[in-house]
Amino acid sequence: MKKILLSSAAIAAFAGAAAAEVTFSGSAQLGYNDTEVEGLYADADLDIKMSQELDNGWTASLTYGVELEDLNKGVNQDFNADNNVLFSLTSDSYGIYYGNTDTAANSLWTGAGDMANDGFSEQDAEEVLKATANVAGVEAAVSTIIEPATNEDAQTSVAAKGTFGNYTVGVAYQEEGDVLSYAAGDQEDYNSDELYGLFASTSFAGAEVTAAYASNETTGEDSFGLEVAYPVGDVTIGAFYVAESLGDDSYGVSADYAAGAFAVSAFYEDVQGVEDGGVEGSYDLGNGLVVYAGYIDSTEGYVGAEYDLGGGASIIASYADQDEEGEKEYDEGTSLILNLKF
Structure with missing residues (x-):
């Protein structure tokens, strides 16, 4: 990681302080695979982050990612920056983000087990505008996915969660969304259905317990899940059960062991x-x-x-x-x- 200090005249967008910080980071990969790729391949990316502390306690930043993907994997792609740009304006308690950032509902939601009706939209190739706040132990966010053809909002979501003593509770909602003009492969994590969910978690006697309810208002189906994790020495035992209004219920158990240099995990689940x-x-x-x-x-x-x-x-x-x-x-x-x- 390399850092460079530039005068404010060099970065006019971040004017108002003596200097802006510019950080370069990146990664590269050279590999061989005999089945999926059938030969040599290379991959590289470069991330540039510019940040500026403003006079009023806020920080403005821009992260710009440039990727060279899957070179010699059958398709030689050029450098591109699609879906790798993030603008932000943040303070200790508040933030505004635009670009490559997760939706409000998905970023604050906590499910219990494998629930069929809590599929809040995740940011994929879409650009997202989001505002966040963190005050007195309560996190809140509102976001909208931007439709590229019209630059209008395609789906808005809101969410909040707070910790009160030994309990954490939260709520998430997303409206029914529009059809996006993104390529189908670039919106695999987009769900246009109207959803809402409630969750609560706590711990007692060493056990971590989470309960969650999610409703798909578009299809009229819902899920109720309960998940428990309990440590016994070096082993953590987990279990979940989800009651579904449509289809079979889901359940699962797991065990994770870690001690010294050795770690092992095992699971069994029946998901619908x-x-x-x-x-x-x-x-x-x-x-x-x-x-x-x-x-x-x-x-x-x-x-x-x-x-x-x-x-x-x-x-x-x-x-x-x-x-x-x-x-x-x-x-x-x-x-x-x-x-x-x-």
């Missing part, structure tokens, strides 16, 4: 009649080398080794039966990758 389960683990061999392995019924098995070279560099060697396999999301087939961060 679709069963899945698996076991994943890791072992830290020391000197920056960690090995991973897992088997999941829906995606089969994977193994991998990751070696931290220091200074933001690492090497990954992996094999996976399917693409984005397991918690590590390894590519299908055999891969060897060099990652660099700057």
Whole structure:
């Protein structure tokens, strides 16, 4: 990461103080895969962040991301900055954001288990305008997704959550949205349905408990979920149950163990009649080398080794039966990758 101080005359948009801070960061990847890519590939990106402290306690900033994606993966793409620009104006308690930022409802919502009716829209390729506030332990936000063809709002959402003693409660709502003109592949996380949800969480006797209710006003269906996590020594046991107004109910159990260099997790779930389960683990061999392995019924098995070279560099060697396999999301087939961060 590199930092440069420029005079205010050099960045007129952030005038009002003696100097603005400009930060450069980026990453690069060189890899080989014998199945998904069938050969060598490269990927690189550059992030530029400019920030300026204003006289009234606010900070203005601009983050601009430039990506070179999937070079020699069959399609040689040019440098682009789509969906990688974020403007912000923030203080200790308030913020205004535009561009690559999550929607209000999705950013503050906490579900319980795998609920069918809490699919609040997530920011994908869409530009989002959002305002936030954090006062006296209460977080609140309002946002709208901008339709690029008309520059008008396509879907507005609001949300709030607060912590009161040992309890956290929250509410989220999104209106029924318009059809977007973005390419279909760029709006996979957009849900045009009208949704609202309520949640509450607390802890007692070491257990963390969350209850949530979500209603899809467009389809007339709803979900009620309950999730519990309880630590027993080095093991954390989890369970959830979701009652659905349409289709089968969902439930699941999990166990996570971590001690010293060894960690393992196991789960079983039945989500509206679709069963899945698996076991994943890791072992830290020391000197920056960690090995991973897992088997999941829906995606089969994977193994991998990751070696931290220091200074933001690492090497990954992996094999996976399917693409984005397991918690590590390894590519299908055999891969060897060099990652660099700057």
